[in-house]
Amino acid sequence: MTERSREVQQAESGPAPVWDVINGFAAYWALHAAIDLGLFAQLADGPATGTELADALGVHDPADLTLLAQLLAAKGLLETDGERWRNSVVSERFLVPSSPQTMVELVRHSPGPQVGWPALAATLRKGRPARQVSDALNALYPELVAATAATQAAVASGVATELRTSGRWDGTGLIVDLGCGSGAWLHRLLEAAPHAKALGVDLPHVLPAARDRLAGRDVTLVGGDYLDVDLPPRGASVVILAHVLRAESAPRAEALVGRALDLLAEDGVLLVADYFRPPDGAPTDTYASAAHDLTLALTMRASTLGRGLSEPTLAAWCAVRGAGTSAVVEPVPRQRVHLITLSEVPDDRS
Numbered sequence: 323m324t325e326r327s328r329e330v331q332q333a334e335s336g337p338a339p340v341w342d343v344i345n346g347f348a349a350y351w352a353l354h355a356a357i358d359l360g361l362f363a364q365l366a367d368g369p370a371t372g373t374e375l376a377d378a379l380g381v382h383d384p385a386d387l388t389l390l391a392q393l394l395a396a397k398g399l400l401e402t403d404g405e406r407w408r409n410s411v412v413s414e415r416f417l418v419p420s421s422p423q424t425m426v427e428l429v430r431h432s433p434g435p436q437v438g439w440p441a442l443a444a445t446l447r448k449g450r451p452a453r454q455v456s457d458a459l460n461a462l463y464p465e466l467v468a469a470t471a472a473t474q475a476a477v478a479s480g481v482a483t484e485l486r487t488s489g490r491w492d493g494t495g496l497i498v499d500l501g502c503g504s505g506a507w508l509h510r511l512l513e514a515a516p517h518a519k520a521l522g523v524d525l526p527h528v529l530p531a532a533r534d535r536l537a538g539r540d541v542t543l544v545g546g547d548y549l550d551v552d553l554p555p556r557g558a559s560v561v562i563l564a565h566v567l568r569a570e571s572a573p574r575a576e577a578l579v580g581r582a583l584d585l586l587a588e589d590g591v592l593l594v595a596d597y598f599r600p601p602d603g604a605p606t607d608t609y610a611s612a613a614h615d616l617t618l619a620l621t622m623r624a625s626t627l628g629r630g631l632s633e634p635t636l637a638a639w640c641a642v643r644g645a646g647t648s649a650v651v652e653p654v655p656r657q658r659v660h661l662i663t664l665s666e667v668p669d670d671r672s
């Protein structure tokens with residue numbers, strides 16, 4: 323940009339970008355309150371006036387309900403003819419608790435532990451979150467994995483179909499899921515390949531979520547750190563690293579990729595699902611179009627040693643181990659999954 327055009331921009335600029343950031347906080351809590359009050363669930367039964375809604379939801383003064391509804395309308399989450407309120411198309415699909423694609427629990431849990439945000443400056447100064455913040459994240463994991471299970475199940479189904487139809491996997495052998503969470507990935511891969519066996523690893527207090535979902539299936543669940551637990555080497559047809567790398571420090575994330583590749587049989591496939599942030603050193607536009615991925619990366623930093631992961635970094639970690647991405651699939655928007663194979667088998671594996 324020339325100095326002159328920067329001067330013009332300065333003369334014309336207003337504080338809107340700053341207000342947008344400040345107001346993001348209030349908009350988040352308005353949505354949270356609407357969910358807590360049961361507003362979207364109530365409107366799923368049909369349009370209603372502010373007074374009817376206030377009555378049904380136990381709001382003391384209908385004027386407060388109306389104010390909340392007006393803000394949600396401004397955000398595209400409600401609509402009105404001036405008298406009655408109804409859900410927007412987006413809310414019907416993603417904010418009504420009974421909808422198959424509901425994000426209600428994600429709204430609550432996606433920002434991670436709330437205590438991490440006011441402490442962010444202290445976390446960045448020290449280089450690590452306070453113990454209290456890490457403990458809050460560990461305590462949150464069971465609810466977080468339950469909240470993401472529906473989306474991850476849809477992604478896993480899409481990946482399973484791709485693996486089978488492309489001939490990358492014959493549906494046999496062992497599937498290993500490192501950080502298996504709700505068990506949604508193992509569940510959907512086993513549905514596509516009923517003769518496969520499965521092994522899931524997660525922290526002991528999170529394992530009951532997967533145990534419930536996978537009851538009656540041929541699955542072994544192991545509690546512990548996925549970098550430390552004993553696992554059978556070089557025998558897996560599929561290894562899964564779904565939404566775990568971005569929350570790990572770079573050395574641990576690289577070690578985890580190495581471990582996952584070591585678990586693979588020679589013709590196996592490593593699946594890496596994540597919200598990839600753009601690499602460092604890109605121009606402003608690149609970051610402006612990646613606000614979602616960058617926000618999730620900073621969300622990691624607020625409560626872990628992770629800073630998110632870029633695709634070139636993942637490629638570099640794989641390349642030094644003789645592996646590379648053979649395809650990228652995005653079965654659900656913003657859910658990118660790398661299918662990684664051992665393109666060159668290093669000498670010590672042959």
Ligand SMILES: C[S@@+](CC[C@H](N)C(=O)[O-])C[C@H]1O[C@@H](n2cnc3c(N)ncnc32)[C@H](O)[C@@H]1O
Pocket residue numbers: 463467470471474500501502503504506507523524525528546547548549563564565566
């Ligand atoms: C964001 S969740 C992703 C869960 C699952 N892979 C999915 O995509 O639905 C991250 C998972 O990693 C697990 N996790 C975190 N640190 C771990 C560790 N050191 N060892 C094993 N699992 C861990 C968490 O308990 C949680 O289930």
